[in-house]
Amino acid sequence: xxEIRWHSRAGQxxxxxxxxxxxxxxxxxxxxQAFALYGSAKRGAAMRAYNRIDDKPIINHAKFMxxxxxxxxxxxxxxxxxxxxxxxxETKYIITTHLxxxxxxxxxxxLQDKQDRVYVVDCMQISLDTIGRAIPNAPMLGAFVKVSxxxxxxxxxxxxxRVLAKFxxxxxxxxxxxxxxxxxxxx
Amino acid sequence: xxxxxxxxxxEVWDGNYAAAQALRQAQVDVVAxxxxxxxxxxxxxxxxxxxxxxxxxxxxxxxxxxxxxxxCVGAAAAGGRVATATSSQGFLLMxxxxxxxxxxxxxxxxxxxxxxLASPLNVRGDHGDMYAGRDSGWIQLDAFNAQEAYDLNxxxxxxxxxxNVRLPAMVHQDGFLTSHTAQNVSPLSDDEAYAxxxxxxPVEEMLDFSKAVTxxxxxxxxWHYEHKAKQHRALMDSYVVIDRVFEEFKQKTGRExxxxxxxxxxxxxxxxxxxxSTVETAIQAAQELRDNEGxxxxxxxxxxxxxxxxxxxxxxxxxxKAVAVLDRSCPMGAMGALFNEVSAAMYTTPSRPLITxxxxxxxxxxxxxxxxxxxxxxxxxxxxxxxxxxxxxxxSGLRGPKLGFYETKRSK
Amino acid sequence: MKGVLATDxxxxxxxxxxxxxxxxxxxxGVVLNSFETxxxxxxxxxxxxxxxxxFSSYTATVASWRVIKPVYNRDICIDCQxxxxxxxxxxxxxxxxxxxxxxxxxxxxxxxCVEVCPTNPKSLLMFAEAExxxxxxxxxxxxxxxxxx
Numbered sequence: 220x221x222e223i224r225w226h227s228r229a230g231q232x233x234x235x236x237x238x239x240x241x242x243x244x245x246x247x248x249x250x251x252q253a254f255a256l257y258g259s260a261k262r263g264a265a266m267r268a269y270n271r272i273d274d275k276p277i278i279n280h281a282k283f284m285x286x287x288x289x290x291x292x293x294x295x296x297x298x299x300x301x302x303x304x305x306x307x308x309e310t311k312y313i314i315t316t317h318l319x320x321x322x323x324x325x326x327x328x329x330l331q332d333k334q335d336r337v338y339v340v341d342c343m344q345i346s347l348d349t350i351g352r353a354i355p356n357a358p359m360l361g362a363f364v365k366v367s368x369x370x371x372x373x374x375x376x377x378x379x380x381r382v383l384a385k386f387x388x389x390x391x392x393x394x395x396x397x398x399x400x401x402x403x404x405x406x
Numbered sequence: 407x408x409x410x411x412x413x414x415x416x417e418v419w420d421g422n423y424a425a426a427q428a429l430r431q432a433q434v435d436v437v438a439x440x441x442x443x444x445x446x447x448x449x450x451x452x453x454x455x456x457x458x459x460x461x462x463x464x465x466x467x468x469x470x471x472x473x474x475x476x477x478c479v480g481a482a483a484a485g486g487r488v489a490t491a492t493s494s495q496g497f498l499l500m501x502x503x504x505x506x507x508x509x510x511x512x513x514x515x516x517x518x519x520x521x522x523l524a525s526p527l528n529v530r531g532d533h534g535d536m537y538a539g540r541d542s543g544w545i546q547l548d549a550f551n552a553q554e555a556y557d558l559n560x561x562x563x564x565x566x567x568x569x570n571v572r573l574p575a576m577v578h579q580d581g582f583l584t585s586h587t588a589q590n591v592s593p594l595s596d597d598e599a600y601a602x603x604x605x606x607x608p609v610e611e612m613l614d615f616s617k618a619v620t621x622x623x624x625x626x627x628x629w630h631y632e633h634k635a636k637q638h639r640a641l642m643d644s645y646v647v648i649d650r651v652f653e654e655f656k657q658k659t660g661r662e663x664x665x666x667x668x669x670x671x672x673x674x675x676x677x678x679x680x681x682x683s684t685v686e687t688a689i690q691a692a693q694e695l696r697d698n699e700g701x702x703x704x705x706x707x708x709x710x711x712x713x714x715x716x717x718x719x720x721x722x723x724x725x726x727k728a729v730a731v732l733d734r735s736c737p738m739g740a741m742g743a744l745f746n747e748v749s750a751a752m753y754t755t756p757s758r759p760l761i762t763x764x765x766x767x768x769x770x771x772x773x774x775x776x777x778x779x780x781x782x783x784x785x786x787x788x789x790x791x792x793x794x795x796x797x798x799x800x801x802s803g804l805r806g807p808k809l810g811f812y813e814t815k816r817s818k
Numbered sequence: 819m820k821g822v823l824a825t826d827x828x829x830x831x832x833x834x835x836x837x838x839x840x841x842x843x844x845x846x847g848v849v850l851n852s853f854e855t856x857x858x859x860x861x862x863x864x865x866x867x868x869x870x871x872x873f874s875s876y877t878a879t880v881a882s883w884r885v886i887k888p889v890y891n892r893d894i895c896i897d898c899q900x901x902x903x904x905x906x907x908x909x910x911x912x913x914x915x916x917x918x919x920x921x922x923x924x925x926x927x928x929x930x931c932v933e934v935c936p937t938n939p940k941s942l943l944m945f946a947e948a949e950x951x952x953x954x955x956x957x958x959x960x961x962x963x964x965x966x967x
Contacts, residue, residue: 228883238588242418245590251418254587256530256770263883263926265834276590278551278686280583283774299832299882353885526848806840 220277223270223363224286225255226296227356230262233292236356237268240363243378244272247370252277265293265300286310290363292342292355303329313362313405315342315355320406338366340405349397350390357394361401372402408433408462410596419591421555421584425491425517425577426451428559430461431599434515435486435606438466438477440496443529444581445519448491471496475503475516482512483621485611487563489514493581494521497535501542507574508543509637510621513566514574515559516544520682520734521581522769530770531581533681533734536711537743543637545575545644546711550685553591555579557661560594561651563603568647572609573640578711582770583683594659602658641713648710665710666718670696674704676785677723679748680732681707684766684773688732691778703782708744719751727789728760730781732802734767741799741812760788766802777802822913824866829879829923831872850874864913875924884927886944889954890920895941901931917941938962 223240227233234255241253255268269284271277285307291297291314302312312333316323320339324330330337340362342355350357364375376395383391411430419427425448429437439449453465466481468474471492482488492500497518507514523534539546547562549555555577562575579585594602610619625633645665652663669689671677678688685707692703706722706729708715723729729752733742740746745763752758764781767773781802788794797810850873853860860868870876897917902910909925911918920931932942938961945954 238418238420241588245416245418250590252587252589253418254420254582256582261883261926263880263885265882279690279775280551280580280587280683280687281774281777282772283776295882804841805838806842809841 221270221272221287221367221369222284223272223288223290224284225268225270225359226289226291226293226300226302227266227268228262228293228296229257229264229266231292232354232356233266233268236290236292236359237270239356239379239382240270240360241272242382243360243370243375246378246381249274250277256282265296288313288363288367290359291315292359294343297323297327303333310336311366312337313359313366314339315359317341317344338362338405340401342401345397345400345404349400350393357397358401361398362405364398365402365405372399409459411460413593413595415592417591417593418588419552419556419593420447420586420588421549421552421579422447422519422586423451424552424556424591424593425559425579426455427593428556428599429489429517430455431594431596432487432489432515432560432563432603433461433463433600434489435463436466436478436481436488437463437490438468438474438481438488439490440468440471440474440492442471442493442496444521444531444585445491445493445496445517447585448517448519452489471499472503475500475507475514478514478516479503479507479510479512482507482514483510483611484613485608487567487606488512489516489563491517491519493519494523494529494535498523498538501538504539504542504544504574506622508641509633511572511637511640512574513563513572515562515566516574516576517555517559518576518578519581519585520578526769528769529581531583531585531682531734532768532770533578534736536576536578536681537735539576540712540743543573543641544712545571545573545641545648547575547577548681548707548709548711549577549579549584550683550707551584552579552587552589553661554663555584556591556593557655557659557663560599560602561648561655561663564651564654565644565648567603567606568651569607569609571640571644571647573637573644578682580682580684587683592659598658602655645710645713645715648713663709664718665708665715666722667705667707667709668722669705669707671704671706671722671726673702674726675702675789676728676730676782677704677706677726678730678732678778678781678785679706679708679719679723679744680734681711681744682734684732684734684778687773687775688778691775691782694775695779695782701782701786703786714747716747716751719748720755723748723752723759724755724757726757726759728762728785730762730764730785732764732766732781734765736765736768745799760785760792760794762788762794762796763799764802765799765804771803773803822864822866823911823919826866827868827870827877828866828921829881830877831879832882833875833878833880836872879923880926881923884922884925884947886927886929887922887925887947887949888920888927888929888931888942889945889949889951890917891941891943891955891958892917894937894939894958896937898936900934900936901942904930904934906930 225233237253241251252271342358345358437452455461478488522528522532547558558577566575656662688705695701695703731745798812854869854871902912909921939959
C-alpha cells in the first residue's frame with residue numbers, strides 16, 4: 220500500500236490531480252483511492268487530498284494515514300501547514316517552491332533531518348509557463364513520476380492523454396509539457 | 407434514441423458519478439431535483455447526460471426538496487421511471503412526501519448521500535438523514551463504496567418496480583467518504599445494464615386514460631389501518647424479491663450482495679455491526695487483529711436497512727460472545743437505533759451475546775483503523791469476563807471527558 | 819484613540835488554528851458571542867474599537883489564502899467608493915466617504931476592487947503577495963491616453 224497526502228489550496232487542482240493520478244494508476248491494473256475532504260472551503264483555503272494505491276482492493280476509508288509521499292503544491296503551505304504530520308522515516312516530500320532545496324530546508328525546521336527525502340520543483344512557474352495559469356497539479360504529477368519511479372514517463376504521458384481526452388488538444392499539449400518539464404526539473 | 411456511452415472495463419469513479427452513470431444506464435424518465443451537497447453531482451450529471459443526448463429523459467428543476475419529491479411522485483404516478491438524489495436538510499424536507507410515495511406504492515429510486523443534520527450546520531457525512539427515513543416505508547439499501555453505489559442502483563430499480571413489491575427504494579452512500587472518493591469501479595455496458603432492469607412497466611398509471619385512477623385518497627379510522635398494514639406486509643415480504651434480484655445480479659456480474667453481509671465471521675468471537683464505509687474500515691481492522699493479535703474479530707453489516715433483516719442478524723451473530731453496534735447518528739436521549747434493533751433481534755435468540763453501543767463519526771469525524779481495533783479489543787475484554795465492563799453506550803473519537811451511559815453486570 | 823487601520827484585534831489569530839475543546843466546553847446551543855463584553859450602542863462604536871471575541875471573523879486572519887494582493891494608490895484615488903461597494907469581503911476600509919486602505923487580514927485577493935476602479939490609471943492594482951508596497955507604488959503605470967480613431 221502506498222499512501223499519498225496532497226497539501227493544496229482549494230482551487231489549485233489537488234482533487235483533480237489526485238483523481239487524475241488514480242485514473243492513470245488504475246490503468247496499470249492497480250487498485251486506487253482518491254479523495255479529499257472539503258465542502259464549505261472557499262477558494263484559497265488550505266485543504267488536503269489523499270491517494271491510496273495497492274495491488275488489492277482498498278477498503279480503508281479513514282482519513283488518517285502515514286503517508287509515503289507528501290505532495291505540497293502551494294509554496295506557502297510548506298511554511299504554514301503541518302506537512303510533516305504523521306510522517307514515517309521514509310516519507311518523501313515533493314514541495315513546490317521557487318527556492319532551491321537548501322534555501323527551502325533552511326527555512327523549515329521540521330525538514331532539517333529529512334534533507335535526503337525532500338525534493339523541490341517550481342510547479343507554480345511551470346504551470347504559468349506551460350498552461351498559462353497557476354494550476355500546479357499537472358507539474359506535481361510529473362515530479363511524482365520521477366521521484367516515485369512508479370512509471371516510465373512515456374507510459375504516464377500516454378495514460379494522461381487518455382484521461383484528458385475530453386479537453387481540447389491545446390490543453391492536453393500544455394499539460395504534457397508541464398508534466399515533462401517538472402519530471403526533468405525536480406531535484 | 408439516446409446515444410450509448412463507451413465505458414472502460416475499469417473506471418475510476420467516485421460514488422456520486424457511479425450513481426449518476428447508473429441513472430443514465432437505467433434510462434430514468436424523470437429526475438426532479440433540488441441539488442444539495444454532497445449529492446449534487448448525481449443530479450447534475452443526470453442533467454448533463456440528458457442535455458448531451460445520452461438519456462431520453464427529463465430533468466425538472468424545482469423550488470425545494472419537498473417540490474422535488476412531490477414532482478417525483480407525480481411523474482411516477484403518471485407512469486414513468488423516476489429517480490432523484492438528496493442529502494441532510496434536503497432529505498428532511500422530503501420526509502413528508504416520502505411517506506406519500508411509499509403509501510401510493512410508487513417505485514421511485516432515491517439516492518441519499520448521507521450527511522449530518524444541522525444545527526450546527528455541517529456538510530460532512532453521518533447517518534442522521536438515513537435514520538430519519540427508517541419509518542417512511544421505503545426500502546433502504548446501503549452501499550459501502552462507489553462500486554456498490556453503482557450496483558445497488560440497478561438492484562433498487564429492479565426490486566422497487568417488481569410487481570410483488572411496488573415500493574420506493576433508497577440507495578444510501580456515505581457523504582464524501584464514498585460520494586467524493588474515486589475508486590476502481592467495474593461498470594456494465596449500457597446494453598447489459600439496461601437488460602438487467604428491463605423496460606419500465608407502469609402499473610395503474612394516471613396517463614392511461616382508458617382506465618382512470620385517483621392517487622392520494624383520504625382514509626380515516628375505518629380504512630387507514632388496513633392500508634398501512636398492507637403496506638407494512640409488502641415491505642416485510644419484499645425480502646423475497648430483494649434476495650432474488652441480488653442473486654440475478656450475482657449471476658450477471660459475479661458481484662454478490664446479501665441483506666446482511668458477514669465478513670470474517672466463521673469463527674468470530676467478537677463482532678462489530680455497522681453501516682456505510684465504516685464496514686470496510688472495520689473489516690481491515692478485524693483482519694489485522696486476526697493476523698497480529700490472534701483476536702477472532704468479524705464484521706456484520708445490514709446491506710438492507712429496511713426491511714430490517716431480523717432473522718439474518720440473528721443468524722449472523724448467533725455464535726459470537728460480544729458485539730459492538732456502531733451508530734453514526736446521535737440518538738438524542740436513547741440508545742442508537744441500530745443498537746436497539748440488533749439487540750431486539752439477539753434477545754430472541756438463546757445465545758444473547760453481550761451487546762454495547764458506540765456513537766461515532768458524527769459530522770464526518772474520522773473513524774480510523776485504530777478506532778475500530780480499540781472497539782474490538784474492548785469487546786474481547788467483555789467476552790473474556792462474561793459481562794460488559796464499560797458503559798453500554800460509549801462515544802468513539804469524541805473530545806472531552808469520557809462520556810457513557812448505563813452499566814450492567816451479568817453473572818454467569 | 820486607535821487608528822482606523824488598527825490591527826490590534828483584527829486578524830490576531832489564524833483561522834482554523836483554534837484550540838479544539840471537548841464536548842463539555844463547547845458553547846451552549848452553538849451560540850457564539852460576537853464581543854468579549856456587553857456593549858451599548860455598538861453601531862456607534864467604530865469596528866477597530868469594538869472588543870471582538872475569538873468567535874468573530876474580525877479577529878481571524880485568512881491572509882495566507884491570498885496569492886496576489888491589491889495595492890492602493892492614494893494619489894490617484896477619487897474616493898468614489900466603488901471598491902467599497904463591490905468588495906465581497908468588506909475588506910476596503912473607508913471612513914466618512916474617504917478610502918483609507920485595505921484590510922489585508924480578510925482580503926482574499928479576488929481583484930474585484932481593481933476591476934471596478936474607474937480612475938485612469940487605476941488606483942488599485944494587483945501585485946504578487948510578496949511584493950513590497952513601496953516598490954509596487956514606484957511601478958505604477960502612467961495615465962493611458964485615449965487612442966484616436
